[in-house]
Amino acid sequence: MPESRSAILQQIRAALGRGPLSDSAAAALDARRPAHTRIAVDDDDLVARFVSRFESRSGTVARVSGVDAIPAAVDAYRQAHGLPPRAAVARPLAGLPWPAGFAHHPGPAGQDEQMSVTPCLAGIAEIGSLILASGPDSPTTLNFVPDHHLIVLPAGHIVRHFEDAWTLLRALPGGLPRATNIISGPSRTGDVELTIQLGAHGPRSVHVLLVDDAPAAAA
């Protein structure tokens, strides 16, 4: 309600003992880009740090030799987990050489979806997380509804810090996507006696396909 907006702003200014900020003061605030302390990521090998952090939270990682090897890696995972030959596969990955008999659709993921394969914007080495930007090429339901979420991450797309990921986000054509998901492993809960249990509501398993020498095709 407009009157509540002005009442709250007025109350804030009264409490702070001033009126609205001058244009120049407001402009100075808008230009503020702080450089806060970052966590030391000494390790020059960002890939190794990403993998160790991600695996420390029960995420799994498979090295894949190139983009064309992704379907075989997906199929190996599928068979190891006894899943049917069917998945929600995000559009940018649809053109890969999927095996005959493997059914895939671009989403959204419905209630009985068991597996999804998606791209991501980047990996973040600092804490070993993946950052995914929603859009027609990466529907959000693929990240949360299926039991098994497979994420394609080219090794060259691992950045050091959150701040590096923000730079990528700001550079996207439409600016920030509707949903930006930073995913750090399988869904978990500690709500019953603080016993950690995987697969609370989201995926029980998050599996990264780390593509060794893959250029932008999967991004």
Next chain:
Amino acid sequence: MDVSSPRFKEKAVIALANPTLRQALGQSRKGFVNKRAELVAALPEFEALRDQARDVKDHVLENLDHYLERFDNAVTAAGGHVHWARDAEEARNIILDICERVQARTITKGKSMVSEEVNLNAALEARGYTVVETDLGEYIIQLAKEPPSHIIAPAIHKTKEQVSELFEAAHGGPRKTTVADLVTEARLVLRDKYFKADVGITGGNYLVAETGSSIIVTNEGNGDLTQTLAKVHIVTSGIERIVPTLEDVSLFLRILARSATGQETETYTTLSTGPRRPGDVDGPEEFHVVLVDNGRSKMLGGKFQDMLRCIRCGACMNHCPVYGAVGGHAYGWVYPGPMGSVLTPLFVGLDATYDLPNACTLNGRCQSVCPVRIPLPELLRELRHQQHQRGISPPVQRRALGVWRFVAERPGLYQFANRLAARALKGLGGRDGRLRHLPFAGGWTALRDLPAPEGKTFLELWHTRKT
């Protein structure tokens, strides 16, 4: 939510005599406290991050009007709607209006302390909506018809056996006895609800002024399913939860999980920026943010402004010996522990909450772990001061303090009284030098003996040594 803070003492006594509660709370001490300590010890940057987090929060509070306006503009530019609520009733009405307009039936909810604060569920249920809490802890206490007892782990007071009973009663048998089976059962039950939901309501850990994004940080993914699958996403958040830029978000992400649950990061951090866009195949069609004041703006510029830095991590209650002994329900409202003992009197009034600032030993552990360095003991002492000034403290205590003050302002009399007391207590202490009963302090001596003074005052000993 009704305020039962006036019954703190009574509820604390009941809690202390409850072995099940003590068992459940024992787990929390072990888990959160130790894991946090390990991570902090491994992070040399942690103290610098705390300083910076404090400074950013202070900066935001000093310019809160500006950042709120920027946030409002950015949300609108992204196709969302911002609603401003002066108080709890206005917040409820805004949400009720949205639900009515979209003809909602089922409403799913991610964890939101602000929605507890404005007593949203009762208002929604009174209008006939089916309201489903989806955070496992919140779901458990919704079934138990109880308020949360911890801001991060709402069902921390429940044992596995109690959860088994609740689930059996709600879902039918067979009874599940392992944590894994209980979690799976809740997962299956709640899946249907996400897909059925018309409106999904979540909290907001951070609101980013630069981008108009609201951020939730969760481990379960329930908040994401809630806000992705419902037709309408409503965020409820306090006006103080603004951060200026994404750079500031990184700072807070580095301290939040470590302080809250002792994790390097929670599993999911999600930035929501507006509703579904052209070409999107999922996501909510409407995106609303309800900015709730409810007394916050009045805390600005005064003695309690520091409290507005709070990022709701729960570290203070995890480390509080009083919370650890009595649990969260004794505090009688939404926010328990040290931060709750400051916020509750400010939000619901000093009169109904007399015991809360006084149920503190001023040991300072809360302040020593607070990621934004809120001087909680100082704020609690200030509340006691205000209680005294406004005549809310009990007459006996006021008279006793009056007598003490009279004596303390007269050094001769004070020293004489001290000498008298030291000798009398030594006599009462007897041969083993221990006092088993004390007048006016029966509660203290009921559980332990007081070592008796040795007969001379400090000043007397000092003079003896000097000569």
